[in-house]
Amino acid sequence: MQPQNLFQQATDYLTDAWQRSVLYADVMRQRGNQYREHMLNKSPHVLSVPFEILIDGKDLPDPVGYGLCRILPHDGIEIDPKKRPFVIVDPRAGQGPGIGGFKPESEIGVAMRAGHPCYFIGFAPQPAPDQTVFDVIRAEAAFLRRVNELHPDAEGKPVVIGNCQAGWQVLMTAALYPDLFGPIIVAGTPVSYWAGWRGKNPARYAAGMLGGTWPTAMTSDLGAGKFDGAWLVQNYENLDPAHTLWDKQYHLYAHVDTEASRYLGFEKYWGGHVYLNAEEMQFIADDLFVGNHLATAGIVTDEGVRVDLRNIRSPIVVFCSRGDNIAPPPQALGWVPDLYQADEEIYAHNQTIIYAVHDSIGHLGIFVSGKVAAKEHQEFATNIDLIDVLPSGIYQAVIHDKNEHTLNADLAFGDYVLAFERRKLDDVRAIVDNNPEDDWRFEAVDNLSRLNLSLYRSFVQPWVKAWVTPARANALASRHPLRLSYEVMSDQTPWGQQVARQAETVRAARKAVPTNNLFWQLQARASSMVTSTFDQWRDLRDSMVEQTFIQLYGSPWMQAMFGKGVSRHEKPRPHPGTSAEHQRMVQQQVEHLCSEMSAGGVLDAKLRALIYLSRDMGSFDERSFNLAQRLRQNGRLAALPLSDFKRMARRQGFLMLIDADRALATLPDLLEGVSLEERRHAWQFVVDLLTAAMGAEHLDSEKFDLVAEKFGVNQEPVVADIPAPVVAATDVAARLEVSSSEDTVATADAPVQAEQVAPVVSAEPMASAEPVVPSEAVVSTEPVVPSEAVVSAVPAPAAEPVAGEAAPQLPAAAAAATTTKAAVSGTRAKQARASRSARGRSARSRQRPVQGDLYDAGGSDN
Numbered sequence: 001m002q003p004q005n006l007f008q009q010a011t012d013y014l015t016d017a018w019q020r021s022v023l024y025a026d027v028m029r030q031r032g033n034q035y036r037e038h039m040l041n042k043s044p045h046v047l048s049v050p051f052e053i054l055i056d057g058k059d060l061p062d063p064v065g066y067g068l069c070r071i072l073p074h075d076g077i078e079i080d081p082k083k084r085p086f087v088i089v090d091p092r093a094g095q096g097p098g099i100g101g102f103k104p105e106s107e108i109g110v111a112m113r114a115g116h117p118c119y120f121i122g123f124a125p126q127p128a129p130d131q132t133v134f135d136v137i138r139a140e141a142a143f144l145r146r147v148n149e150l151h152p153d154a155e156g157k158p159v160v161i162g163n164c165q166a167g168w169q170v171l172m173t174a175a176l177y178p179d180l181f182g183p184i185i186v187a188g189t190p191v192s193y194w195a196g197w198r199g200k201n202p203a204r205y206a207a208g209m210l211g212g213t214w215p216t217a218m219t220s221d222l223g224a225g226k227f228d229g230a231w232l233v234q235n236y237e238n239l240d241p242a243h244t245l246w247d248k249q250y251h252l253y254a255h256v257d258t259e260a261s262r263y264l265g266f267e268k269y270w271g272g273h274v275y276l277n278a279e280e281m282q283f284i285a286d287d288l289f290v291g292n293h294l295a296t297a298g299i300v301t302d303e304g305v306r307v308d309l310r311n312i313r314s315p316i317v318v319f320c321s322r323g324d325n326i327a328p329p330p331q332a333l334g335w336v337p338d339l340y341q342a343d344e345e346i347y348a349h350n351q352t353i354i355y356a357v358h359d360s361i362g363h364l365g366i367f368v369s370g371k372v373a374a375k376e377h378q379e380f381a382t383n384i385d386l387i388d389v390l391p392s393g394i395y396q397a398v399i400h401d402k403n404e405h406t407l408n409a410d411l412a413f414g415d416y417v418l419a420f421e422r423r424k425l426d427d428v429r430a431i432v433d434n435n436p437e438d439d440w441r442f443e444a445v446d447n448l449s450r451l452n453l454s455l456y457r458s459f460v461q462p463w464v465k466a467w468v469t470p471a472r473a474n475a476l477a478s479r480h481p482l483r484l485s486y487e488v489m490s491d492q493t494p495w496g497q498q499v500a501r502q503a504e505t506v507r508a509a510r511k512a513v514p515t516n517n518l519f520w521q522l523q524a525r526a527s528s529m530v531t532s533t534f535d536q537w538r539d540l541r542d543s544m545v546e547q548t549f550i551q552l553y554g555s556p557w558m559q560a561m562f563g564k565g566v567s568r569h570e571k572p573r574p575h576p577g578t579s580a581e582h583q584r585m586v587q588q589q590v591e592h593l594c595s596e597m598s599a600g601g602v603l604d605a606k607l608r609a610l611i612y613l614s615r616d617m618g619s620f621d622e623r624s625f626n627l628a629q630r631l632r633q634n635g636r637l638a639a640l641p642l643s644d645f646k647r648m649a650r651r652q653g654f655l656m657l658i659d660a661d662r663a664l665a666t667l668p669d670l671l672e673g674v675s676l677e678e679r680r681h682a683w684q685f686v687v688d689l690l691t692a693a694m695g696a697e698h699l700d701s702e703k704f705d706l707v708a709e710k711f712g713v714n715q716e717p718v719v720a721d722i723p724a725p726v727v728a729a730t731d732v733a734a735r736l737e738v739s740s741s742e743d744t745v746a747t748a749d750a751p752v753q754a755e756q757v758a759p760v761v762s763a764e765p766m767a768s769a770e771p772v773v774p775s776e777a778v779v780s781t782e783p784v785v786p787s788e789a790v791v792s793a794v795p796a797p798a799a800e801p802v803a804g805e806a807a808p809q810l811p812a813a814a815a816a817a818t819t820t821k822a823a824v825s826g827t828r829a830k831q832a833r834a835s836r837s838a839r840g841r842s843a844r845s846r847q848r849p850v851q852g853d854l855y856d857a858g859g860s861d862n
Contacts, residue, residue: 016513036490043125048106065126087120089169090166092165133172162185164367188320192330192332195432241538286450294309308576313350315390318332320355386620402416419621437554608652609707676713
């Protein structure tokens with residue numbers, strides 16, 4: 001390089017550096033102005049969509065600083081009133097509300113573009129006086145009741161999305177009020193707080209290094225009874241000092257000409273700090289962060305009701321990422337092996353758990369990243385009905401790119417194909433990778449925390465409260481380092497106006513240096529070295545904290561004083577167990593269903609055949625479900641609500657799971673009196689659906705021959721010759737039009753009547769209008785029946801059978817519940833007894849169950 005060229009590059013770089021510095025300072029000034037203006041609003045938020053407030057939480061019997069908003073259609077978006085609504089619950093974790101609707105490609109935007117009505121549960125900067133976590137849960141239940149009332153004709157109950165800390169609130173609400181929920185999506189939500197990977201998740205050691213949660217109580221006391229959310233935000237930022245102290249700011253500096261708008265948009269959310277009541281924050285710290293009681297059904301509400309996540313009857317989608325250091329996969333999924341000891345227990349509690357693990361996205365990116373919204377959230381939103389009808393068990397959501405080899409690509413929405421692959425409890429355990437010795441250490445931390453908190457409250461708290469006044473609390477909050485960082489640069493400061501004028505001058509003469517400039521490249525290398533230095537310091541810090549925690553709380557004297565001793569006679573977290581009533585209920589239901597193997601019609605035969613032919617495969621994808629939906633909407637099944645269709649499919653799947661041989665042997669009984677032509681149309685419907693979903697080469701000809709024989713079809717289907725292209729929905733729908741009158745009665749005229757089966761008895765809590773309470777059994781006429789496979793979830797062609805999968809002993813266990821009012825329980829029991837006495841062999845003459853009794857297996861009945 002010539003000396004004159006080197007000099008010119010140096011001059012250009014220095015000019016550019018000066019201009020960038022001025023423009024960077026001006027962005028900081030704008031950030032300060034934005035912060036001041038934002039915090040002056042009565043209810044500051046970052047929602048980018050129009051909305052109207054439906055319910056103000058301060059008007060509820062137990063006032064809360066929350067509210068329910070309806071998102072209004074905008075930008076030409078059309079809402080389909082038949083589609084189930086989406087409800088996004090915003091995380092109250094220190095920052096302000098609105099992150100779920102922060103950008104057009106956010107969760108709200110994805111759901112509305114799919115035609116779903118959308119609602120948003122947000123919060124105010126200040127909580128209501130004496131507001132507790134359980135008050136918020138009751139408020140969320142009230143909000144969901146209102147949403148259900150506004151959409152009586154929707155095909156399913158609301159999809160509820162809980163981001164971050166809102167996720168565990170949603171799960172707690174669903175455990176207490178399960179009948180209000182459709183599918184639940186928890187994104188970036190920690191639930192099992194003791195879990196984590198060694199060397200990667202140091203935040204779980206914080207309480208141990210501080211001696212428990214007494215600093216939480218003192219911080220709330222210094223806030224005059226309120227906990228400043230800025231401290232939570234600072235804890236998050238401390239996890240990645242390189243990003244907080246250097247990368248974020250350097251990225252703005254290096255791209256100041258293009259990044260100002262994006263940077264200011266995020267900082268508007270990140271700097272909107274809110275408050276929590278002292279009691280709220282102490283509950284979160286004691287019972288969740290340190291006690292880890294939610295994951296083992298150890299929380300009891302202020303009304304004496306135990307919060308057991310096994311009571312949730314809606315599908316639960318857990319979306320997490322290996323790049324998330326706030327809610328890593330072990331903490332997002334650890335509650336599953338905490339609550340269940342075997343796969344059979346998941347079937348017995350009729351739970352559907354789906355997880356998706358991203359490889360690299362960070363915590364906030366899980367619910368605000370445009371790429372994630374365009375892929376994962378879009379696939380979940382557009383396939384939410386498929387999620388709702390998946391049979392009980394554990395699944396992993398896998399998203400494949402479409403290509404020229406994708407079978408029937410037009411049946412999959414967008415650029416991807418969503419599949420749900422069967423998984424076992426051991427697969428989740430492998431992700432969580434729990435170290436039993438760590439549980440003993442965290443148990444000691446929990447015991448030590450309670451002791452130190454008692455000491456603080458007895459000897460220190462009275463002095464702190466006597467010193468703190470509201471004025472002093474406000475003064476301390478205003479001087480928090482994070483707030484000061486926003487306020488030191490704005491138009492209110494002496495140098496703010498000068499920076500603004502200088503920035504205008506710079507923009508008029510802006511001359512950006514090219515990236516091939518030698519000194520620019522040296523700057524980039526220097527920045528990488530700074531980042532690397534911070535990362536090395538972080539790793540050293542985290543390693544020291546982890547080793548100190550392990551050695552300190554694993555020592556014999558610490559275990560003897562605060563643990564369960566060194567003998568290990570007891571488990572630090574005993575399994576919550578199941579009730580005898582629950583087990584008896586399942587046995588009674590199985591026996592009764594076995595006695596009704598021959599009840600049903602043509603539609604039941606189709607469902608049973610589809611389930612049998614696809615039950616050995618380990619994957620379900622959206623293409624088969626979308627074809628089934630087209631057939632349902634274009635044929636005679638259009639009058640059959642999705643919830644009733646799902647109930648029928650789950651019942652047939654349950655029968656197949658109980659006794660597959662007998663279910664197949666009694667299949668001809670379902671077709672008794674049906675003409676040969678109608679049988680052939682029904683059989684061809686089964687063949688067409690499976691062929692369109694799987695491809696001919698993946699079908700089992702031996703099984704097809706067996707089922708065709710049960711249908712009494714003379715023509716033998718040659719599976720290898722079945723065409724792979726998609727069968728037009730109208731063609732198959734035409735075949736449905738010639739179904740027998742028996743099929744018509746069982747589906748279109750009285751779809752629900754055909755599905756009542758044995759009474760369900762359980763002592764597991766559920767809810768109707770009141771939170772569930774453990775009690776003696778309540779009788780219901782509606783079964784809760786999971787299935788091994790459903791017609792709407794036919795296996796994908798690329799799936800492999802799950803090797804060695806054992807048949808569960810008991811697939812269906814539903815929980816029944818009593819409300820707190822004995823009169824309601826008595827009325828429902830009488831209704832159930834009356835229904836049982838009237839039940840005959842013909843399922844088509846039964847009465848519809850009273851709304852409010854046990855809901856269907858997926859919780860989507862309206």
